[in-house]
Amino acid sequence: MDSIQYLLKGAENLWNNYVRHEFVIKMKEGTLPLDVFRYYLIQDAKYVEDMLKAVLLASSKGPIDIVTKILQAIFYSRDKGLETNKKLYSKLGITIDEIRKTGYNLVNYAYTRHLYYYANIGWNEFLVAWAPCMLGYSIIGDFVVETSHEIYKLWATFYSSQEYKRRVDAIVEALNNVNINENILNIFITSIRFEIGFWDSALRKEPTVY
Incomplete structure (x- = not known):
């Protein structure tokens, strides 16, 4: 069994709650409030x-060939991601200045500190902490892109694109070189919990704290 399959099997119920969260379902249905x-x-x-x-x-701690492949995939698709966000921000009246001035909600602050923590610990630990975000959004993008809602379809076009899948493929390939143990699985599970919390906090529009 590949490492990614082992991780997904070990977190199966949580994973399903993440990629088919209420937030995701409502995007697909077109019923998620725009605010x-x-x-x-x-x-x-x-x-x-x-x-x-x-x-x-974290990249400074990883194998140069694997790290290079992942970074190339990220920068290859960077323009497409920026273009999609630019269109979304324009349609929703979001400015870069507003983003900078807005604080983190508690889940977002904790999740990003979680990533920084494992980036300092080691490459494998970070890779596992990062994977739920990258792989999950590819699956979610494929699901939401079928919506008839203009805004949510636009959002999903990036995450369902071949450019984004290049990122995911590079990360999955790297993950399959990681020896899975209980600690590694727990890191993966914790990140999934943060992803679920990210959706939850958005639905509640929680106050920013940092």
Whole structure:
């Protein structure tokens, strides 16, 4: 069994709760309120900035060939991701200044510190902590892209794209070189819990704290 299959099997129920969360279902149905999605996008922008910093930090600890392949896949699709976000921000009246001035909600703050922590511990630990976000959004993108809602379809086009799947494929390939043990599985599970919490906090539009 590949490492990624082992991890997904070990977290099966939580994983399903994450990739088919109420937030995701409502995007697919087109019933998610736009103010909730707008809140999510701002928090996600803050998450992505910290996540990329953590990737670069962890990369200094990983095998050069594997790290290079992942970074190339990320930068290859960067323009497409930025273009999608630019369109979404325009449609929802989000500015870069607003993103910078908005604080983190508690889940987002804790999740990004979780990534920084494992980026400092080691490459394998970070890779496992990062994987639920990257793999999960590919699965979610494939699901939501079938929606008839213009905004949510636009969002999903990036995560269901071949460019994004190149990132995921590189990460999964790297993960399959990781020896799985209980500690590694627990890191993976914790990140899934953070992903679920991220959806929950967006639905509630929780106050920012940092």
